[in-house]
Amino acid sequence: xxxxxxxxxxxxxxxxxxxxxLTAVDRLNLCLxxxxxFGLVGESGCGKSVxxxxxxxxxxKGSGDISGGQILxxxxxxxxxxxxxxxRIRGKEIAMIFQEPMTSxxxxxxxxxxxxxxxxxxxGMSGADARTEAAxxxxxxxxxxxxxxxxxxxxxMSGGMRQRVMIAMALSCRPxxxxxxxxxxxxxxxxxxxxxxxxxxxxERFGMSVLLIxxxxxxxAETCRRAAVMYMGxxxxxxxVSELFTAPMHPYTIGLFxxxxxxxxxxxxxxxxxxxxxxxxxxxxxxxxxxxCPQAHDSCKEPPPWVDIRPGHGVRCWLAAKGGPDA
Amino acid sequence: xxxxLLRAVRLSKVYTLQGGILKTGGHAVHAVTDVSFDIxxxxxFGLVGESGCGKSTxxxxxLRHEEPSSGEVFFDGQPIGRLKGKALLAFRKKAQIVxxxxxxxxxxxxxIGDILEEPLVIHGMGNRHERLERTAWLLKVVGLxxxxxxxxxxxxxxxxxxxxxxxxxxxxxPELLVADEPVSALDVSIQAQIINxxxxxxxxxxxxxxxxxxxxxxxxxxxxxxxxxxxxRFVELxxxxxxxxxxxxxxxxALLSAAPEPDPSAVRRRILLEGDxxxxxxxxxxxxxxxxxxxxxxxxxxxxxxxxxxxxxxxVACHLRT
Numbered sequence: 001x002x003x004x005x006x007x008x009x010x011x012x013x014x015x016x017x018x019x020x021x022l023t024a025v026d027r028l029n030l031c032l033x034x035x036x037x038f039g040l041v042g043e044s045g046c047g048k049s050v051x052x053x054x055x056x057x058x059x060x061k062g063s064g065d066i067s068g069g070q071i072l073x074x075x076x077x078x079x080x081x082x083x084x085x086x087x088r089i090r091g092k093e094i095a096m097i098f099q100e101p102m103t104s105x106x107x108x109x110x111x112x113x114x115x116x117x118x119x120x121x122x123x124g125m126s127g128a129d130a131r132t133e134a135a136x137x138x139x140x141x142x143x144x145x146x147x148x149x150x151x152x153x154x155x156x157m158s159g160g161m162r163q164r165v166m167i168a169m170a171l172s173c174r175p176x177x178x179x180x181x182x183x184x185x186x187x188x189x190x191x192x193x194x195x196x197x198x199x200x201x202x203x204e205r206f207g208m209s210v211l212l213i214x215x216x217x218x219x220x221a222e223t224c225r226r227a228a229v230m231y232m233g234x235x236x237x238x239x240x241v242s243e244l245f246t247a248p249m250h251p252y253t254i255g256l257f258x259x260x261x262x263x264x265x266x267x268x269x270x271x272x273x274x275x276x277x278x279x280x281x282x283x284x285x286x287x288x289x290x291x292x293c294p295q296a297h298d299s300c301k302e303p304p305p306w307v308d309i310r311p312g313h314g315v316r317c318w319l320a321a322k323g324g325p326d327a
Numbered sequence: 328x329x330x331x332l333l334r335a336v337r338l339s340k341v342y343t344l345q346g347g348i349l350k351t352g353g354h355a356v357h358a359v360t361d362v363s364f365d366i367x368x369x370x371x372f373g374l375v376g377e378s379g380c381g382k383s384t385x386x387x388x389x390l391r392h393e394e395p396s397s398g399e400v401f402f403d404g405q406p407i408g409r410l411k412g413k414a415l416l417a418f419r420k421k422a423q424i425v426x427x428x429x430x431x432x433x434x435x436x437x438x439i440g441d442i443l444e445e446p447l448v449i450h451g452m453g454n455r456h457e458r459l460e461r462t463a464w465l466l467k468v469v470g471l472x473x474x475x476x477x478x479x480x481x482x483x484x485x486x487x488x489x490x491x492x493x494x495x496x497x498x499x500x501p502e503l504l505v506a507d508e509p510v511s512a513l514d515v516s517i518q519a520q521i522i523n524x525x526x527x528x529x530x531x532x533x534x535x536x537x538x539x540x541x542x543x544x545x546x547x548x549x550x551x552x553x554x555x556x557x558x559x560r561f562v563e564l565x566x567x568x569x570x571x572x573x574x575x576x577x578x579x580x581a582l583l584s585a586a587p588e589p590d591p592s593a594v595r596r597r598i599l600l601e602g603d604x605x606x607x608x609x610x611x612x613x614x615x616x617x618x619x620x621x622x623x624x625x626x627x628x629x630x631x632x633x634x635x636x637x638x639x640x641x642x643v644a645c646h647l648r649t
Contacts, residue, residue, distance in 0.1 A: 043514035043515065043516060044514055158603045158604075160603055161603065188377035188378055188541065188604070189377065189541065189543070189582060189585045189586050190377065190581060190582060190585045190600045191377075191603065192585065192587070193584075193585035193587075193597060193599055193600075194599060194600070196587070197597075197599060215514065215515065216587065217515075217589040218544075218586065218587030218588050218589045219587050220589075221587065221588060221589050221590055221591040221593075222587045222588070222591075222595070241591045242591050242592065245589065245590065245591050245592075246592075255516060256515055256516060257589070258519075259515050259516050259518070259519035260515055260519075260544070260589055261519070261522065261544040261545055261547065261548035261549075262544055262547075262588070262589060262590075266547055266548060266567075266568075266571075269523055269526065270519035270522055270523055270548070271519065272516060272517070272518075272519035272520040272523060273516035273519070274520075276484045276486055276487070276517065277484075277514075277516075
C-alpha cells in the first residue's frame with residue numbers, strides 16, 4: 001500500500017501564559033495509506049485534535065506551532081509550506097469535518113451559499129453550475145429535496161442534517177483525504193449510525209483516505225482498518241483494528257478496554273484506570289503513563305522505546321521491549 | 328411486593344412556546360405524554376432515549392423541579408404535588424440529583440467545604456462542628472481527602488468534580504438519587520471510576536437510583552430495569568436482561584443495533600432508521616415512531632398503540648405486540 005500522508009516525528013507546542021512552551025504532540029509518527037480508514041483514538045487532551053489541525057496548518061497563530069518533524073503529502077512536506085501554497089491543498093486535497101456542525105457553519109449564510117463558495121473558488125464554477133453541483137452534493141449525502149434545502153439556513157436543520165451538509169462541503173472539491181474529528185460525538189446513536197454508514201459509503205465510492213479521530217472505541221471497531229492509540233501527545237500503540245482489540249499490548253490500551261462497559265461484563269464491577277490524566281505541564285519524565293500504570297517499574301522513568309512486535313503492530317512500552325506485559 | 332418508592336401516574340408536561348416578536352401564537356411542546364411507572368426501593372431504574380425525548384423533563388417532574396401539566400407523582404405513598412412547607416422540605420432531602428456537567432454544577436467561587444456544607448445549613452442539620460465532621464466524612468466516602476474541603480472547584484479534574492457533586496447529593500441522607508447523564512461528560516477511564524463509585528454507594532447506603540443515559544453500554548451495565556423513551560412517551564419497559572436480549576419495540580431494537588460495539592469481529596445486523604426524530608411540537612399522528620419504523624403497519628399512522636403489560640413487568644406500546 002502506498003502512503004498518501006506520512007507524518008514523521010511531528011512535534012507541536014503551545015505557548016503558555018507565563019511565556020513557556022507546552023508540548024501537545026510529541027514526535028508523532030503516523031502513516032495514512034491510500035484508500036484506508038485509519039482511527040486515531042484517545043481521551044480528551046491527548047493531542048489527537050491538535051494533530052488534525054497541524055495537518056491542515058490551522059493551529060492558532062502566535063500561540064501554537066509545529067516545532068519539528070515533517071508532514072509528507074504526496075511527497076511534499078506541508079509542515080513547511082507557505083500559507084498561499086497551503087490554501088491550494090486545504091479543503092481541496094485534504095478536507096476536514098468537525099464535531100459540532102453548528103459552530104463550523106456560518107449561521108447567517110444559507111447552506112447553498114456556503115456550499116457554492118468552495119465550488120466557485122476551488123473548482124472555478126459559474127454560479128449556475130455551482131448551484132446544480134451543490135444540489136447534487138446534498139443528494140449524495142442523503143438530504144431529501146436537495147434543491148429546496150439550498151436556501152435553508154443551518155439553524156433550520158437538525159444536527160444530523162447539518163453534519164451531512166458539512167460532509168457535502170468537505171466532498172465538494174473531491175479531496176483525496178478526509179479528516180473527521182469526532183464527527184458523530186454530538187449526535188444521537190441512531191443518527192450516528194446513519195452518518196458512519198454515509199462516511200463508509202462515500203469513502204468506498206470516491207476511494208478517499210479517511211483519518212477518523214475519536215474517543216469511542218466502538219466507532220473505531222466498526223469503521224477502521226488500522227488504528228493508533230494516543231496518550232499525552234504520543235502514540236503508544238498502533239495496529240490493525242482486529243489485532244488491537246484482541247491482543248492489545250500497551251497497558252493503557254488494555255486499561256481502556258477493561259474500563260469500557262460492554263456485553264460480556266453486564267453488572268460486574270468495571271476496572272477503571274486509576275488516577276487522572278496529568279496536565280501537560282507536569283508530564284513525568286520517561287513514560288507518561290507510569291503513574292497510572294499497574295505494571296510500572298524502574299525502567300519506566302526512562303523514555304520507553306518503540307517496539308514492533310509484529311509487522312504493523314507497534315507499541316511504546318518497556319514491557320514489550322522485554323517480552324510483553326503480563327495481561 | 329412492598330410499596331414502590333416512587334409512583335408516577337399518567338404524567339404529562341406541555342410547554343408553551345411564545346412565537347414571534349409580539350409573543351403571539353404559541354406552540355405547544357409535548358415534552359412528556361401520559362407516562363406511568365413505579366420505581367422500586369433499592370433498584371437502579373435506567374431511563375434511555377435520544378436527545379429531546381423528554382427524559383430530562385421527566386426527571387424534573389419526579390423531583391418536583393417542574394409541575395406536571397397533568398398526572399401525579401407519589402413518593403413513599405404521598406402525592407408530592409400537594410406537599411407544602413416542612414413536608415416539602417423533607418421530600419427535597421430524600422430526593423437528590425446529580426447532573427451531567429460537573430463544571431457548571433459547582434459554584435467556582437465557593438470552596439468545596441462550603442459547597443458540601445450548604446445543604447446541611449439550609450436544612451438546619453447539626454452545629455458547625457458536626458457539619459464540618461460530616462463534610463470531611465462525605466469527602467472520604469466519595470474517594471477524596473478531607474483537606475480538599477479548603478480548595479476551589481477549578482483545582483479538580485472532571486472526574487473529581489463529579490465526585491464532589493455526588494458527595495453534595497449524599498449530604499442529606501437521600502433515599503432517591505436521580506443521576507442525569509452522570510458520566511457522559513467524562514473520559515472512558517474516569518467514567519468507569521464514577522460508575523463503580525455510584526454502584527458502591529448504592530449498596531452502602533441502600534439508595535434507589537434513576538439513572539438517565541443515552542449510552543446503552545452504561546445502562547446495560549448499571550440498571551436493573553430499563554425504560555425506553557421516544558418523543559415524550561415510554562415505548563418499552565422491562566428488566567435489563569429481557570430488554571437487551573429480547574427487545575420488543577422496533578425502536579428499542581434499532582437503538583440497540585445502532586450502538587457501536589467495541590468488537591471488530593461482532594456480527595452486526597444493523598437496523599438503520601430513516602430520517603430524524605420528529606419535532607415534539609408537531610408529533611406524528613398514531614404511533615409517534617411510525618414515520619421511521621421499518622416494520623410499520625397501516626394502523627400505525629392512524630391509531631396510537633396502547634402502552635400495556637404484555638407479560639409480568641414487561642410493558643410495550645406497539646401494534647405488532649398486541
